[in-house]
Amino acid sequence: MLIQFSVSNFLSFNEKETFSMIAGKARKNIDRVFSNKKIKLTKCEVILGANASGKSNLVSAFQFAQSVIVDGLPRGFSNKFFRLNPENKSVPSEFEIELLCGSKIFVYGFSVILSTGSVLEEYLYEKISPSSKKMLFSRDTALGLFDVGNYFKSNDAIAKLNNYGEDSVADQEVLFLTIINRNKGKMFSDFPELQVLRNIFEWFSDRLNISFPDSILTGYPYFTDANLDEIAELLNALGTGISELKIVEVPVEVIKSKIPDEFYNRIVADLEKANARIQTETDDRPRIMARSYKEFYTFEIDANGKITITTIEFSHENKKVFFDLNEESDGTARLLDLIEILFKVSDDRVFIIDEIDRCLHPSMTVKVIELFLSMAKKRNTQLIITSHESRLLASEMLRNDEICFVYKTAQGKSIINPLEKYQLRADKKVYAALFDGTLDAGPSFDEAKLSRLSE
Template sequence: MLIRFAVSNFLSFDGKQELSLEAGRARRNSNRIYTNRRLRLVKGEALFGANGSGKSNLVKAMRFVQAVVRSGFPRGFSNSYYRIKDENRVVPTEFEVEILCEDKRLCYGFSTVLYTGSIETEWLYEFTPSGLKKYIFSRDVEKETFEVGEFFKGKDAIAKVKNYGEDSANDHENLFLTIINRSKGKMYSEFPELKILQSVFEWFVSKLTISFPEDILKGYPYFRDSNLQEIADILNALGTGIKNLRIVEIPQEIVKNKIPEELYNDIIVDLEKTNAQMKKEGKEATPSIMARAIKEFYTFEIDENDRVSVKTIEFEHEAPNVYFNLNEESDGTARLLDLIEILFKVSNDSIYVIDEIDRCLHPAMTTKIIKLFLQMAESRNTQLIITTHESRLLKDEILRNDEISFMLKSLSGSTIIKSLDTYQLRSDKKVYEALFDGTLDALPKFDNEKLQGIIDCNLNGN
């Protein structure tokens, strides 16, 4: 689970800003708070703010960290520092992510000069029950030093980590967390104590799912033939008019023209690797991967004869046996497919980050989806972080105060993250009222005099 995400000198973030998912003191809806002996976390967090306040930039920061951990710097990163200050070009950009992993409170972070694409420092440590930092490793690329902390006890395990660490001490392009997880399965079998490094890596790669409205997505394990009727029932209950779904096979050439070639090839490679692994383990299940473009939905399958097929989903409405493909459905229905995966997939310890969750959805649909997620969060340790403009979430008092944060702009133009808990509203003050009476200072700031001047000029024909 995610505890805290911190970022500085990235896009609209200048100084260090933090998003915390630690629960406050509120007692309302406490049944959906994750609690262990020393930690209380919210499972939902809604980020509000005016257009241009930096909501999407926070999501981009999370995706950037995920990309660098997974495979290195993504394209177009060199100008992603806070460019309002020219001197920030040479100032390190820093990310720090605090997570709950293997029942341990861990903190992973790194700093990099984006303009030159140079990693400078990297660290991973555990917060002990007493609050002390127990380092797992730390790396200073500028000084070409790598140190193993007190976390590991076995001498051979320590020597193994130190050996890989010292080899990467002057590697400015790759994170040590990435390097230590490249084809190291045998190492983790020989030294089980080191698996914490694998678990942290997998947290970023597999547990964290980040979605922008325009994304082409892979995954969708919930959308199996056996679940079709349940999915249809969900869509019908949400008022879409859909009654049934069916799966039909389509030619691969059609799919190749619909999605990027690189993505298509990646899916086929992943499918073949999964199939080979399952055969090696003696499993008979047919592996499949699902992918969706904006208005397309595909299931890639490989059978026992290694034949790859592609299927899609079609929708039946009021008229029996008349089916429509996803491209003929509304944008809102297509959006719901993403959200159904998050709501109903049986998962634990997953973190979903969705930018503009209300895109293409009726306000009542957005609030219903959030209510359903929070209801199901009572029995699952799954977290949902969203950006939204949907103020009805505040008006209907669906969220706890510690499940609400605002993205604000400073006078210099940088983004500030401010939890609603920090405003210390009076107990009788409604959040929705506070938003619109100026107490929260989170609405767009209009220059009404300038706008009126523009209107007057147009009306006068100037």
């Protein structure tokens, strides 16, 4: 689970800003707060703010950190520093993620000069207490130093880690956490103590799911024959009119006419590689989701290497008539992108969704969040969203520590402020404070200029 995330010198974030999921002292809806002996965490955070305040940039910072860890520096990274200060071109951009993995708290961070793509520092440690930690590793490429700390006990495991670490200090283009998780399956089986490094990596690659308005969460993995009835029932209860879903096979020729040969061949090649790694006949067969606007297809491969492609069709009041996804409304398509957060398959994941209210009726947005909060009482899923939907505050269903604001200063810097920082009076409604200037969450209008322009 995510505890907090810090970023500096990235897009509209200049100095270090920290986004936190640490729960406050409120007793309201305490049953949906995660709690153990070490920490209490919220499972939902709603981020509000004016247009261009930096909400989406915060989501981009999460995505950038994930991309660097999982795949390396993404395309277009070199100009993502805070460009309103020219000196920042040579200043490191820093990212730090504190997370709960199992029963332990880990802190992972790295710094990189984006203009040159040079990774400078990287570290991972277990946080025992605010003043005590156990280092797993630290790396300084500028000084050519790699250090295995006091976390590991096995001398052989330490020696193995040191070997890879010392080789990595000359490589400023990639993170050590990435290096140590590339084709190292035998190392983790030979040295089980090092498995923690894979667990941390897999938190970023598998547990953290980030979605922008034009993307989906994780590719509809919940669309299987086993839960189609549950999906249809939920969609119907949300007023879409959908009464039934079915999986239908699509001829390969049809798909080839819709997507480039290069894309199709890459999917098939990836499936064949994954199929070759299957150990037993009972293992699940590899599948890949391909998605474009209002169209998605599931590619599967069987033990004999045969490719099967399927999609979903929907029926409404007349159960004998089925429709493709591209015949459904934008709102229904958006719901299909989002409802994964409401199923058990989402347990123990972190979903970050930018502009969750896109294409949704305001009441639908509120209802989806309301359903998630109800289900959060039984699951350790975390949901972080950006939104302009003020009804989320008017409903008063959120705890104060589940509300966060991002605003931009006159110097163009984005600032993250949790609601609790404003210390509202006990009788002050958050919804009212959103519009009376108490909170830094709305647009700032130049009334004099607007008046002149309207003459």
